[in-house]
Structure formats: structure tokens, C-alpha cells
Amino acid sequence: MTDAALIWSYLSRDPLVWLAATLAAYWIGDRLSLAAGRKPWANPVLIAVLLLAVLLVGTGTPYRAYFEGAQFVHFLLGPATVSLAVPLWRNAPLLKRAALPVLAALVAGSVTAIVVALAVAAAFGVDDVLLATVAAKSATAPVAIGVAERMGGEPTLAAVLVLMTGLIGALVATPLLNALRVTDWRARGLSIGVAAHGLGTARAFQVNPTAGTFAGLGMGLNAILTALIAPWLLRLFL
Amino acid sequence: MIAALALILLFQLGGEATAQALALPLPGPVLGMIALVAGLALSPRLRATVTPVADGILAHLSLLFVPAGVGLVAQLDVIRSAGPALLLALVVSSLAAIAVGALTFTLVARLTGSAPE
Known part of the structure; x- marks a missing residue:
């Protein structure tokens, strides 16, 4: 040697x-x-x-x-999740000003992300461990990894799926929302934050500051909502 | 800096302990985050201490995904067999979630008379 x-x-x-x-x-x-x-x-x-x-x-x-x-x-993913409290608290006034549209879009976007991902994966016959891994992929990484772990998924694969989701969201959001003629920056930002967490939020800030702030709000709220509803929605597909 | 780190870790620890003790479905750090939001709203001192360090951690959030992301190499078999199905699931669900979320927001904003900013 x-x-x-x-x-x-x-x-x-x-x-x-x-x-x-x-x-x-x-x-x-x-x-x-x-x-x-x-x-x-x-x-x-x-x-x-x-x-x-x-x-x-x-x-x-x-x-x-x-x-x-x-x-x-x-x-540090754990402390980072706790730290998300700061932007969430900072964006709280936005939530007060547009509470109903924000909460309606949050629930609709979050449920759609989870159910459609599970339905497509289940249609291709992927096993239960992978279904548990894919369910939380729209939440920010520390939450998605934690939730996947709890539901019997594969935490390392969850991280990869979260990353891919963020990249896809950042790439498709602008052309998709233009095609749908959504002009309200709040709606555009919030939907990206809910569907594509931090990477989507970073992309939204590049496009428009209002969109970025609402994306941050969507990401923070969806971290909580996904943790609550993903285990429950997963049970429908197992 | 040390005080802020200690506080963030204590909120996480409190969240983990609560999640375990009450067998809650939420991960401990998410409970810690919710408790910290309440704390920030209530205490200007907590705000002044924690905010700069939390912002510092979040500024490098994407670095923290790397170790788990490298787990890819331990999952090559799964990716070879289920990769296309999972990728399609991600693309279709992302498109659907963004469209449904944005259209729901627009519709409810119109119904409740909430004007764009």
C-alpha cells in the first residue's frame, strides 16, 4: 500500500x-x-x-x-424548522389581511399536492414505503423528512424527493400561472410556497417581492398542515 | 448568539418532549416552531434575541438538505425501479397543486373582496 x-x-x-x-x-x-x-x-x-x-x-x-x-x-434541520417561526411571525400581518383566501388556497394546494402525488405513485404500483415517502414531499425538507420517518417512509429518499419537488415547482410555476392568467401576486406566491417550499419561495422572490412574501407564508403554513394531514391522507392509499 | 441557539434548541426539545408525551402526529420541531411563533408574538425580548440567529440558520437552509440528499447513492436500486413513477408523481402533483392553489386564492379573494396588493 x-x-x-x-x-x-x-x-x-x-x-x-x-x-x-x-x-x-x-x-x-x-x-x-x-x-x-x-x-x-x-x-x-x-x-x-x-x-x-x-x-x-x-x-x-x-x-x-x-x-x-x-x-x-x-x-441542524431540527433547529432550522424551529427557526421558520421567525418568517412565519413576520408574515403574520399578511395572513390577517387576506386570511380567507390564504387559508382556502393553503388547504386546497396542500391536499392536492399530497393526494395527486399519492394517486399517481399508487397507479404505478409503488410499494407502501415509497408512498409514505412521497406523501410529504411538498413540505419544507426538515418537516418532510420528519414526517416520512414517522409514517414508515425512507428519510433519505424523502430529502431527494423534496429537492426535486422544489426544482420542478421553481421551473414550472411562472409558465403555468401565466397560462392560467393568474395576475394576483399573492395568489401566485402562496401557491408556489405551498407546492414547492423553500426553493419555490426563493424563485418567487426573484419574480416579485409580494409573491415572495406570500410564498414564505405558504411554506410555513404548509409545514404545519402537511405534518397534520399527510398521515391521514396516506391511509386512504395503503 | 449562544442564548439564541440555546433558546432554539430548548424550543425544539420542548416540542420533541411534548410530541412524545402526548403521542402527537406532529414532528417535535414543528411543535417547537408553533410555540416559538407564539413566543415571538408575546415577547419583544425573545424577538430581539432569536431573530438574527434564526435568520442566519435559514439563510443557509439549503446546505442542510445535502447530507440527506446524498442518501441518493444508497437508494439507487429504488430509483432505478420506481424513479420514473416517482418523477411523474412529483411533476403532475406540483402542476396540480400550484394551479389549484392559485385559482382557489383568486376565487376566494374575489368572493371576499380582498384586493391585490
């Missing part, structure tokens, strides 16, 4: 390597996303995940070993 291989075999068992790799990959992803003008398809998370996936497969590192280091980042 060469010296370099020895050093690697020592280091690759150390959580530090994969913690550093996670942050470095995200940093690269963020720089590339900036260079691409923050287009929705140039998502820093997607880039980081692909870089790390190639690295893990290339070095023959099992996911479990990677997670030994990455768990320190993963842990």
Missing part, C-alpha cells in the same frame, strides 16, 4: 473528511449557481449532491460512513 493510500484509509474513517467535503461541495455548488445567474436548474444543493455522490461511488465509501461526518450538518 502506498503512503497516500494509507493516509486515505486512515482519513476516510474520520468524520472530519466528510463534514469538510459536504461544506466544500456546497460551496462549489453555490459558486456555480451564482455563475449561472441563479437559474432554477443550477441549484447548489443538486450540484453538491451530485459531486458528493460521484465522490462516494468513486472512492467506494458507503453512505453510512459519509453520514458519520455529515450528520453534524443534518442535525
Whole structure:
């Protein structure tokens, strides 16, 4: 065994390597996303995940070993969920001014996202574990992962599905809403926040500040609603 | 900074404990978030302490998805077999949810006389 291989075999068992790799990959992803003008398809998370996936497969590192280091980042999903209270509290005046349309659109959008996703997946005969994983995909990642875990889903796959949902929402929202002739920025923003969480919200802020604020409100409210109704709606499909 | 982190973790811990004790369907951090919204509304001091650190954590929210996202490599079999069905489920449900949500908002806003901003 060469010296370099020895050093690697020592280091690759150390959580530090994969913690550093996670942050470095995200940093690269963020720089590339900036260079691409923050287009929705140039998502820093997607880039980081692909870089790390190639690295893990290339070095023959099992996911479990990677997670030994990455768990320190993963842990912060819980505190991040609690932190969502701040934008939710900040946007509370909007909720007061348009309570009925906001709540009606929240319930309609959230139920549609869950039921349609479950119906399509069930029509293709995917198993119960995957149904439990797909149900909460419109909620923001920490909530979707937590809910999937509780319902017997696969938390790591839930994270991937949440990410994909956000990318899809950010890509389709503007053309779809233009085709439907929805001109109210509140309606446009809220529906994106409910359907496509943080990535949708980031996209809405790029288009219009009112849309962005309502998207943030939709994301926060849907985190709560999805956690409440997803287990119940899932039971209809099992 | 330390006070804010401690408070955020305590709200999470309180949420986890409540969810376990009462066997609630909500994840602990979501309960902690709901309690913190109430706390922020009630206490200007809590607002001043927690807000900057919470904003700091949320500014880098997408970084936190990476470790779970890399779990993709442990799921390659699933993605090979169920990937197309899951992708179709995501695309169709996203289109439907955005359309239904936006049209519901527009309709109810019109019915209740809530003017656009």
C-alpha cells in the first residue's frame, strides 16, 4: 500500500473528511449557481449532491460512513424548522389581511399536492414505503423528512424527493400561472410556497417581492398542515 | 448568539418532549416552531434575541438538505425501479397543486373582496 493510500484509509474513517467535503461541495455548488445567474436548474444543493455522490461511488465509501461526518450538518434541520417561526411571525400581518383566501388556497394546494402525488405513485404500483415517502414531499425538507420517518417512509429518499419537488415547482410555476392568467401576486406566491417550499419561495422572490412574501407564508403554513394531514391522507392509499 | 441557539434548541426539545408525551402526529420541531411563533408574538425580548440567529440558520437552509440528499447513492436500486413513477408523481402533483392553489386564492379573494396588493 502506498503512503497516500494509507493516509486515505486512515482519513476516510474520520468524520472530519466528510463534514469538510459536504461544506466544500456546497460551496462549489453555490459558486456555480451564482455563475449561472441563479437559474432554477443550477441549484447548489443538486450540484453538491451530485459531486458528493460521484465522490462516494468513486472512492467506494458507503453512505453510512459519509453520514458519520455529515450528520453534524443534518442535525441542524431540527433547529432550522424551529427557526421558520421567525418568517412565519413576520408574515403574520399578511395572513390577517387576506386570511380567507390564504387559508382556502393553503388547504386546497396542500391536499392536492399530497393526494395527486399519492394517486399517481399508487397507479404505478409503488410499494407502501415509497408512498409514505412521497406523501410529504411538498413540505419544507426538515418537516418532510420528519414526517416520512414517522409514517414508515425512507428519510433519505424523502430529502431527494423534496429537492426535486422544489426544482420542478421553481421551473414550472411562472409558465403555468401565466397560462392560467393568474395576475394576483399573492395568489401566485402562496401557491408556489405551498407546492414547492423553500426553493419555490426563493424563485418567487426573484419574480416579485409580494409573491415572495406570500410564498414564505405558504411554506410555513404548509409545514404545519402537511405534518397534520399527510398521515391521514396516506391511509386512504395503503 | 449562544442564548439564541440555546433558546432554539430548548424550543425544539420542548416540542420533541411534548410530541412524545402526548403521542402527537406532529414532528417535535414543528411543535417547537408553533410555540416559538407564539413566543415571538408575546415577547419583544425573545424577538430581539432569536431573530438574527434564526435568520442566519435559514439563510443557509439549503446546505442542510445535502447530507440527506446524498442518501441518493444508497437508494439507487429504488430509483432505478420506481424513479420514473416517482418523477411523474412529483411533476403532475406540483402542476396540480400550484394551479389549484392559485385559482382557489383568486376565487376566494374575489368572493371576499380582498384586493391585490
